[in-house]
Amino acid sequence: MIEAIGGSLFFGIGLTLGGFLLGVFLKKKFNLFLFNPLLVAIAVCISTLLLLDIDYESYSKGASHISMLLTPATVCLAIPLYEQLQLLKKNATAILVGIASGVVVSGGAILAMAILFGLTHTQYVTLLPKSITTAIGIGLSAELGGYIAITVAAIIITGLTGNIIGDKLCDIFGITHPVAKGVAIGTSTHVMGTSKAMELGEVEGAMSSLSVAVAGLMTVAAALLFENAI
Template sequence: MNYLENPLFLLAITFGIYFFSKYIQQKTGWVLLNPILLTIAALILFLRLCNISYETYHFGGQFIEFWLKPAVVALGVPLYLQLEKIKKQLWPILFSQLAGCIIGVISVVLIAKLLGGSKEVILSLAAKSVTTPIAMEVTKTIGGIPSLTAAVVVCVGLFGAIFGFQILSLLKIESPIAQGLSMGTAAHAVGTSTAMDVSGKYGAYASLGLTLNGIFTALFTPTILRLLDLL
């Protein structure tokens, strides 16, 4: 059974499950069969059945984790392709993203506080809507629990990827720009990936929403929490 714990084998299993999950979604068209959600569920089941510890899996999985930060940087490519259009709408985009950041942070911490969450949990939820590397750094800075933040970020991203466009449709928001920005702001990289599947334009604005919300969250979260007397 030692080969099951080989880092390269575990890495191959991860990619294999993901691409198979993506194939299933493309064939069925069901949004609930999100490839990331299916991959997480399948990997948990595999590790449990084979009695492989997370630490053993992470030794191989860290090679995927390494590419998270470069992947975020690579999102600048679709932005560049839409640069001229973005310049013409720069101020409305900036103000909408600032509003999205402030509302995102305030709403989640107040809900957590009303539900009786501990201070550490509340602080860990503040950066829920930005991509994992940024969210974990913000949480470390404000004294939260980075591992909890990472789990919440994944859940938020999956929820946005599965239900984001449906919610926007119900709210009669039809502009590709508004939809793309909303997906990137609320559901970070997972939402941006879903937007990319729709079209390059949606993906570009989702990338912009992800990037700006990440910057604003990193800059303003400590100040917002101090104003709410949580720091």
């Protein structure tokens, strides 16, 4: 029976949507940041697979139809960006300098902690692309000779952080200007953080989308400076 369920194309899709809906329900009911729909959905999916002993491949057969939309959806982030074009022009210098500072600090922080943890060159370059969107990160990790699967893990942990507590971190650091909030969340936690920024407001969402693209490209350039440090 379980095999039949796991083998169905709709199992992976249904489990993913169901887990997400449960997260939305819990968040509405308890309003606790831990009940982040994305986090709840991931927990529900992983525990269901482990409990029923269904392998990832069976789940992915259906669920991959959901993530297939990732590229078109990311393309559409150009829409909020276009809607905020005036704001973008007005704050161009602040936005670009802000993103550049984030990219350099990211490289520096990862280098410092890699030395602290005594990581090898391969482990270090694996983590270098962790703040940028998965698609650029995978390419960069491959280029630098890192472990791609782990780069993806680090990117996802980073993105989850932004998606769950991105707004809280802005409060803690006293980042109140909507443009600065969006740039901070997008530069540090890529597209996953951006979907949180979208909830905060249109300006935050648009600036975050822009930052994902710009930070991604700047990181590719910065990685050349940082790669041989260890």
